[in-house]
Amino acid sequence: MSRDPGVALGAAGASGAPGAPLPTLLVIPTGIGCGVGGYAGDALPSARLLAAASGCLITHPNVMNGAALYWSDPRIHYVEGSALDRFAAGELALRPVRRQRIGLLLDAGIEVELRHRHLQVADGCRASLGLSIGPVEVTDEPLEITLTSGASGASWGRLGRPEALLRAGRRLRAAGATAIAVVARFPEDPTSEALAAYRQGSGVDALAGAEAVISHLLSRELGIPCAHAPALSPLPLDPALDPRAAGEELGYTFLACVLVGLSRAPDLVPLAPASSLERPLAPRGGGDGLEIAAVGAVVAPAGALGGAAVLACAERGIPLIAVHNPCVLNVSAEALGLEVLEASSYAEAAGLVLALREGLDPAALRRPLARLV
Amino acid sequence: MSGSAAGPQLQGVELELVRRPGPLLEQIQAALAAQGRPLRWAITAVEPGPGGGPEGSRLRLEAVVQR
Numbered sequence: 001m002s003r004d005p006g007v008a009l010g011a012a013g014a015s016g017a018p019g020a021p022l023p024t025l026l027v028i029p030t031g032i033g034c035g036v037g038g039y040a041g042d043a044l045p046s047a048r049l050l051a052a053a054s055g056c057l058i059t060h061p062n063v064m065n066g067a068a069l070y071w072s073d074p075r076i077h078y079v080e081g082s083a084l085d086r087f088a089a090g091e092l093a094l095r096p097v098r099r100q101r102i103g104l105l106l107d108a109g110i111e112v113e114l115r116h117r118h119l120q121v122a123d124g125c126r127a128s129l130g131l132s133i134g135p136v137e138v139t140d141e142p143l144e145i146t147l148t149s150g151a152s153g154a155s156w157g158r159l160g161r162p163e164a165l166l167r168a169g170r171r172l173r174a175a176g177a178t179a180i181a182v183v184a185r186f187p188e189d190p191t192s193e194a195l196a197a198y199r200q201g202s203g204v205d206a207l208a209g210a211e212a213v214i215s216h217l218l219s220r221e222l223g224i225p226c227a228h229a230p231a232l233s234p235l236p237l238d239p240a241l242d243p244r245a246a247g248e249e250l251g252y253t254f255l256a257c258v259l260v261g262l263s264r265a266p267d268l269v270p271l272a273p274a275s276s277l278e279r280p281l282a283p284r285g286g287g288d289g290l291e292i293a294a295v296g297a298v299v300a301p302a303g304a305l306g307g308a309a310v311l312a313c314a315e316r317g318i319p320l321i322a323v324h325n326p327c328v329l330n331v332s333a334e335a336l337g338l339e340v341l342e343a344s345s346y347a348e349a350a351g352l353v354l355a356l357r358e359g360l361d362p363a364a365l366r367r368p369l370a371r372l373v
Numbered sequence: 374m375s376g377s378a379a380g381p382q383l384q385g386v387e388l389e390l391v392r393r394p395g396p397l398l399e400q401i402q403a404a405l406a407a408q409g410r411p412l413r414w415a416i417t418a419v420e421p422g423p424g425g426g427p428e429g430s431r432l433r434l435e436a437v438v439q440r
Contacts, residue, residue, distance in 0.1 A: 161380075162380055308415075331416050331417065
C-alpha cells in the first residue's frame with residue numbers, strides 16, 4: 001500500500017501541544033479468537049491503560065463489554081463497530097454527550113422468563129446507576145439468528161428477519177431513544193465443542209459474528225449509537241472456567257455492560273463527503289465533535305490488520321501500532337505492505353502511545369539505533 | 374438466507390481479490406460493491422504476490438452484504 005509522505009509528515013495527531021490528549025483508536029475485531037479481547041471484555045484492562053496513555057480512546061463494544069462486568073471512563077468513547085469504520089473513513093464525527101436515552105429492543109423470540117431477567121437488569125441500571133432507559137420495544141417477529149463461520153475460522157452469522165429489527169429500531173428512535181440496546185435470542189448448544197473450547201480459553205466466540213451483523217445493520221440504518229447483548233440460558237457451573245470468560249457466567253444476561261457503555265456513547269454526526277483527494281488535517285465538522293483528522297494512533301492486533309477502520313487509518317498516514325495478539329487470522333503488516341510500530345503487548349503499545357503523545361520518536365526507544373548517515 | 378419480503382436481504386459472501394497498484398480500500402470497496410452493499414467485511418487471508426510483496430497478492434475477503 002502506498003503512503004503519501006505529505007500526509008504522513010502532516011499526519012493527524014502530529015499537531016497539538018506535547019502532552020495534550022492524543023485521540024487513539026483501539027480495534028480488536030470480534031469473532032477471531034484474539035488472545036486478548038476474544039472473550040468477555042478481557043481487553044478492558046488494556047483499554048484502560050491505553051486511555052490513560054492517550055487521554056482519549058475510541059473503541060468498540062467488543063473491547064468494553066464484559067457482560068456483567070464493565071468500566072466507565074470519561075476518556076473512553078464507546079463506538080459501535082460499523083460507526084467506528086465510518087468515523088475512520090471521515091464520514092462521521094463523534095460528539096460527547098452527558099447521557100444517552102437508551103431504548104431497549106427485545107427480540108420476540110426471547111422466552112417470557114428470560115425477557116423478565118433483561119427488564120430487571122434495565123431496572124437495576126436505572127435504580128442503581130442512574131441510567132436513562134426506555135422505552136422498550138419488542139420486535140413483531142422473532143429475529144431468527146443463526147451462527148456461521150467463514151473459511152478462516154472467523155465467526156459470522158445470519159439474521160433471518162432484518163426488517164423486523166429495523167422496524168423496532170425505528171419505533172424506538174421515533175419515541176425519543178437516542179441510543180439502542182438490542183437483545184436478540186441466540187441459538188444454543190451447551191454440549192458443543194466450540195462452546196467448551198471457548199469456556200476453557202481457546203477457540204473463537206461463536207456468537208460474535210451474528211452480534212456484529214445485528215449492531216452494524218441497526219447502527220448504519222438509524223445513525224444512532226447501538227450495541228447488542230445476546231439472550232441465552234445460563235450455563236451449568238464449570239469449575240475450570242477460563243478467567244477471561246468468567247464475566248459472561250456471573251448472571252442471567254449480557255446486558256448490563258451494554259447499557260453502561262451506551263449511556264455515554266457519543267452522538268454520531270454525519271460529515272459532508274470529502275473528495276478522495278482531500279485529506280483534511282483540520283476538523284471539518286464545526287468544532288464540537290471529534291474527527292478522524294485529530295486521531296494520532298491506531299492500535300490493532302498484528303495478525304488482523306485487514307479491517308475497514310485500520311486500513312482507512314493507514315491510508316491517512318495515522319501511525320499504526322500492531323500488537324502481538326494471536327488470533328485465527330494471519331493478515332499481517334508485511335502481507336499488506338503496511339508500515340507499523342510493533343508492540344509485543346498492550347502494555348508496550350501504551351508506552352508507544354505515550355511516546356507519540358509526548359512528541360517522542362518511537363525509534364529512539366529501540367535498539368539498535370542506526371546513524372542518520 | 375433471506376429477510377422479510379419487503380426488507381433487506383443479508384448474504385454472507387467470500388471472494389478473492391488480486392491486489393493491483395494503488396489504494397487498497399478502493400479496490401476492496403469496488404469488489405464488494407459488485408456483490409451488494411457491504412455491511413461487514415474483513416480481509417481474512419493473504420497469499421503473497423509473485424514477487425513476494427503485496428502487489429499481485431491474492432486477498433481473501435469474507436463479508437456480509439445487503440441486497
